[in-house]
Amino acid sequence: MKLVASNALRPELLALQSLSGGDAAQATTAHEARVASHPDDLGALLRLAQLQGHANALVPAMRNLR
Numbered sequence: 001m002k003l004v005a006s007n008a009l010r011p012e013l014l015a016l017q018s019l020s021g022g023d024a025a026q027a028t029t030a031h032e033a034r035v036a037s038h039p040d041d042l043g044a045l046l047r048l049a050q051l052q053g054h055a056n057a058l059v060p061a062m063r064n065l066r
Contacts, residue, residue, distance in 0.1 A: 015047045024055050035064070 002066060011030045018027035031048040045064055052061035 011044065012047065015051055018051060024051060027051055028055065028064055 011027075011034050015031065016025045018024040026050065028051045031044055031051060034041060034044040035048055049061040049065050052058070052064070
């Protein structure tokens with residue numbers, strides 16, 4: 001299933017698609033870019049940690065939440 005979304009919702013939908021069997025690397029990269037450009041976006045930090053945890057990258061996930 002392809003998701004079409006505005007630019008504001010795209011990272012969130014990519015994360016959901018990734019968690020349901022989509023391309024986790026693409027969603028993680030998108031969230032890393034979002035966090036880099038908006039370091040105060042707690043939602044993006046949490047979604048990035050969720051994606052990293054889902055990919056068994058627990059150390060980076062915990063580092064991002066500190």
